[in-house]
Amino acid sequence: MPKISAPTVVQHRAAQRAAILRAAEALLIEGGVAGVTPRAVGERAGLARSSFYEYFPSKDDLLTAIAIEAFDQWAAEIDEALEEVEPGMPRLKAYIDTTMRMTADGKHELASVLQQADLEPSSFDDIMALHDKLMSPVKAVLAQLGIAELTAYAALVQGLLNAGMQLVAHGVLPATASQQVYDLLTSGLPIPAQPWL
Structure with missing residues (x-):
C-alpha cells in the first residue's frame, strides 16, 4: 500500500x-x-x-473543479455579507460593495483567467450553471424591489457590476466604483443641467 x-x-x-x-x-x-x-x-x-x-481525468476536469470551488467560495462570502442586511436598497448596496471589495481582494482573478479556457461544452455548461446561480442574490433583491422581468434586469445589473469590477481591476478604489455602480443603477447617468442657449 x-x-x-x-x-x-x-x-x-x-x-x-x-x-x-x-x-x-x-x-x-x-x-x-x-x-x-x-x-x-x-x-x-x-x-x-x-x-x-x-x-x-483531464485538464478540463481540473479547470472545472477550480471554477466550481471559486464560485462556491464567492457565493458563500456574498451570502454571509448579505445575511444581516435589510431587504431592498440596503441589500443592493451591500451586494455591490461586497462585489467590489472581493474584486479588489483578488477573488475574481481566477474567474477572469478561466474565461480564457477553451473548455469542452459539458464543462462550460457546468460553469455557466454556477454563474447563473451567482445571479440569484441579484434576482432576489430585484424581486424585493418589485421589479418585473427578473432575468433581463438581473443580466443588466450583472453587466454593470462586471464593468465596476473592471474599474477596480484597473486601479479604481472599490468604494468609488461601488458608489458609481449604485448611483447609475438607482439614479441613472449624472448628467449636468444644460444651460439654455
Missing part, C-alpha cells in the same frame, strides 16, 4: 486533491490557462505527474 501523509486514506486523498487544485490555481494566476499542464501541476504540488490523473 502506498505511503500516506495523513491519518486516513480519505484525508490523504483530500489533501492531495487540494494540493493539485492550489498548484493549478497558482499556475493559472502566473501564466494563464496555457501554464496549467499535468507535469507543471504535479511539480508545483510536489506530486508525480501520474497523481494528476488519479484525481482529474
